[in-house]
Amino acid sequence: xxxxxxxxxxxxxxxxxxxxxxxxxxxxxxxxxxxxxxxxxxxxxxxxxxxxxxxxxxxxxxxxxxxxxxxxxxxxxxxxxxxxxxxxxxxxxxxxxxxxxxxxxxxxxxxxxxxxxxxxxxxxxxxxxxxxxxxxxxxxxxxxxxxxxxxxxxxxxxxxxxxxxxxxxxxxxxxxxxxxxxxxxxxxxxxxxxxxxxxxxxxxxxxxxxxxxxxxxxxxxxxxxxxxxxxxxxxxxxxxxxxxxxxxxxxxxxxxxxxxxxxxxxxxxxxxxxxxxxxxxxxxxxxxxxxxxxxxxxxxxxxxxxxxxxxxxxxxxxxxxxxxxxxxxxxxxxxxxxxxxxxxxxxxxxxxxxxxxx
DNA sequence: CAAACGTGGCT
DNA sequence: TAGCCAAGTTT
Numbered sequence: 001x002x003x004x005x006x007x008x009x010x011x012x013x014x015x016x017x018x019x020x021x022x023x024x025x026x027x028x029x030x031x032x033x034x035x036x037x038x039x040x041x042x043x044x045x046x047x048x049x050x051x052x053x054x055x056x057x058x059x060x061x062x063x064x065x066x067x068x069x070x071x072x073x074x075x076x077x078x079x080x081x082x083x084x085x086x087x088x089x090x091x092x093x094x095x096x097x098x099x100x101x102x103x104x105x106x107x108x109x110x111x112x113x114x115x116x117x118x119x120x121x122x123x124x125x126x127x128x129x130x131x132x133x134x135x136x137x138x139x140x141x142x143x144x145x146x147x148x149x150x151x152x153x154x155x156x157x158x159x160x161x162x163x164x165x166x167x168x169x170x171x172x173x174x175x176x177x178x179x180x181x182x183x184x185x186x187x188x189x190x191x192x193x194x195x196x197x198x199x200x201x202x203x204x205x206x207x208x209x210x211x212x213x214x215x216x217x218x219x220x221x222x223x224x225x226x227x228x229x230x231x232x233x234x235x236x237x238x239x240x241x242x243x244x245x246x247x248x249x250x251x252x253x254x255x256x257x258x259x260x261x262x263x264x265x266x267x268x269x270x271x272x273x274x275x276x277x278x279x280x281x282x283x284x285x286x287x288x289x290x291x292x293x294x295x296x297x298x299x300x301x302x303x304x305x306x307x308x309x310x311x312x313x314x315x316x317x318x319x320x321x322x323x324x325x326x327x328x329x330x331x332x333x334x335x336x337x338x339x340x341x342x343x344x345x346x347x348x349x350x351x352x353x354x355x356x357x358x
Numbered sequence: 359c360a361a362a363c364g365t366g367g368c369t
Numbered sequence: 370t371a372g373c374c375a376a377g378t379t380t
Contacts, residue, residue, distance in 0.1 A: 049376040056366065056375085090364030093379075127378045147376045165359095192376055201374065202369075232372090233361095262363065304363055341365060362380085369373085 149195025
């Protein structure tokens with residue numbers, strides 16, 4: 001395989017001077033000296049970074065390493081603890097697969113991550129991108145790493161007019177062609193850093209780009225036009241109701257959602273069935289038990305593929321026996337629960353001080 | 359293969 | 370502000 005090329009040499013030179021320093025990385029100097037990043041750290045960060053910003057990931061990454069310093073610790077953790085720690089980061093299937101993957105590595109691979117793309121991709125929650133990224137970054141394998149940043153850089157450099165996602169194979173071939181055998185991990189991270197800091201979706205800083213003399217989009221087109229994407233569909237609106245029952249002792253009624261689908265395995269207050277492609281009712285008829293439910297406004301939450309409007313109701317009520325895995329939780333302990341953001345919003349709508357430290 | 363799957367920040 | 374976007378994977 002070709003060792004290097006104009007693009008890899010140029011980009012790695014830029015990366016040596018302009019790389020971002022991130023908690024899960026080692027420096028280019030250390031990498032060139034033969035050190036390797038911790039595969040557990042690289043894997044954990046890559047999963048968290050799927051469709052998620054660096055800024056959002058940083059505190060979660062620190063929290064996870066603090067709670068579970070090694071992959072065996074994560075494998076041994078109760079899944080409820082993992083879901084609670086992930087709460088707020090979104091795409092909760094990632095957390096469920098994270099746990100499964102940790103168990104597989106700990107129990108079937110002796111606590112050692114596979115060091116090949118194929119071996120990594122066989123694990124839960126690791127797809128094309130993550131397998132290549134971990135192989136390249138943690139094991140210095142010559143893997144072609146392509147994420148949204150790389151798609152943007154490549155599509156602009158070579159003015160790829162075909163729309164995504166159909167053009168992925170073509171772009172992946174380009175990335176494979178450019179990825180050097182020397183420092184493939186740094187090359188991958190450099191492509192992503194370039195996309196994140198210079199070759200940005202809007203108003204790219206072409207004047208600062210190491211490729212500005214070779215970029216076809218800059219030379220003869222509009223860089224912002226790339227990558228070309230299929231048009232988006234409009235978001236439907238769904239409605240439903242959420243019910244916040246509070247006891248005189250300050251406990252509220254919670255339950256756990258089923259393991260699959262939207263917010264799978266996460267905790268919620270009782271709601272109408274708004275998930276199942278149908279609108280749930282918005283009236284207190286659908287409450288978990290009868291009572292003088294007080295309307296306390298509406299919350300709006302935007303998911304990836306629909307907008308949800310939930311009517312929120314509150315009821316002060318003596319604690320009653322629960323059924324089917326529901327339970328009463330002290331309001332003072334809500335922070336420790338696996339509550340997704342939409343549920344925190346609903347609770348705050350009913351109990352404005354629920355999450356304040358008073 | 360198209361659709362499902364969260365959230366917060368930025369323009 | 371309404372929409373776009375972020376280190377994608379699974380079904």
